[in-house]
Amino acid sequence: MLLKYIGLLFVGLAMAGAALPVLPTTPFLLVAAACFAKSSPRLYNKLISNKVFGPMILDWQEHRAIPKRAKIISLISMVLAVAWSCYVLPEPHWQLLVIALVTGPFIFIWRLPLSEDKKSEF
Template sequence: MAQLGNKGKVLFLKGTGIFFVGLAMIGVVLPILPTTPFLLVAAACFAKSSPRLQQRLLANKTFGPLIHDWQKHRSIPKRAKRIALLTMVLSVCWSAFMLKNVLLTALVVVLIAGPFIFLWRLPESR
């Protein structure tokens, strides 16, 4: 990225931020994709490339407060945390039901364990 120059870097970060906002929008509809982490990545990209897009993201009624809480306190709302953890558990259960294979189910559990523990340990806000 050092060879891109400042203008290329800004364009790359804007594009990456827009890509992650798109993933977050898909995550709103699909319970398997997490919305909040994608928005946090987008906010970080926009903070370094586009103050206007960052402000638009932070001004969003639904997602703005989540991003503010994360940026200021490194915490997420209790309700969002519970929903995310429950969704992860239900996804693992659904995967086990659909896969009907102990090794593949174990792989799903191993892959979800890290993010689950990370989320479990995060402090809760409000």
């Protein structure tokens, strides 16, 4: 039951991420899918059959790949968020902390392969 509630929470965060440019969508959906896969086959199938989010989740599960558009938007959002944070934060040690915290996820997303059927799309 706990996994079902966590999955619903992450679907809510993903929906917020779809509307807000700084909050990611895909990672939240992947966590939700993992929670639903173990707790609620009905909710898992509903998420996978969603025509907007389902293909992204299936690409990740089958190929560990993301669409080109999602990759570009993620990387640009990270760069803009870091740039804004470094502009707003007055002290260099805080700026370096922000850069250090974002470097790992940035490299991870940068190295992800593109979805086969989405390589030419943007």
